[in-house]
Amino acid sequence: MDIEILEMAERKCKFILKNSTPSKANALRRTMLSDIPKMAIDKVEFHLGPIDVDGKEFESVTPLFDEIIAHRLGMVPIPTDLDLFGYQKDCACGGEGCPNCEIMYLLKKSGPCTVYSGDMEPLGSPDFRVKDENIPIVELADRQSVLIYAHAVMGTASTHVKWQVANGVGYKYRPKVTLERDIDDEDVIKDVLKGCPGHVFEVVDGKIAVVRPDECIFCHACKENGNGAIRIESDDRNFVFKFETDGSLTAQQVLDKATEILADNAKTFAEELRVQSAEFAEKA
Helix, strand or coil, X not given: CEEEEEEECCCEEEEEEECCCXXXXXXXXXXXXXXXCEEEEEEEEECCCEEEECCEEEEXXXXXXXXXXXXXXHCCCCXXXXXXXXXXXXXXXXXXXXXXXXXXXXXXXXXXXXXXXXXXXXXXXXXXXXXXXXCEEEEECCCEEEEEEEEEEEECCCCCHHHCCEXXXXXXXXEEEEEXXXXXXXXXXXXXXXXXXXXXXXXXXXXXXXXXXXXXXXXXXXXXHCCCCEEEEEEEEXXXXXXXXXXXXXXXXXXXXXXXXXXXXXXXXXXXXXXXXXXXXXXX
């Protein structure tokens, strides 16, 4: 099983999974969706009572229930350093929270205004400021204010979707687009180019040429418009993958971590199978 990168940006990736099977491709997809660890806000503390702002008294009240604000904060993508943080349940602090398993944010804002994710101040390194700063949290009227401490911890989407890093994860069989014969008729060329949503074809030296076969979506419009001169097949050993991230991790980090997790799971399964086989042989 090999990977060929077609496009790699900070938050999106497109690659080809080569010499694989549908079961392995689906295992990689499910791993990226459910098993990649990231930081997300899991506990929110609201200040109750009046708040003093520059000598003026504000009420710690908002138009929304605290539970809704907490949910919105939980869905804000939190920058994640997989080398620095671990799961809180495995931390030496015993789950109480420390710099090795938790990031704390302060959200203090007074109305009238709209509170955005960018108003969250990390209590520690500025490297943990959220990258998407324009996510609206709540609108405050005059004399309304919020004072919130939010705690981010590591988790995976198998527990809650707020820990889901990758989204839009999908794959397809790699298309095989071939020309049975030359197509040089202008009307046919026009119909093929117009009918292809993936822009797979271009005109080269007055003839149709296949230039972007991986963009084929198997609509088969080109077969109908090309008078039978175009063949579309699917390669069930190679898969075209696409996915995006929420910004907590880069696309490269997600892909690297997914392959690492798959490899570790395979080793664990092989070892358990070996042990079980040995025990069965002894009993027999």
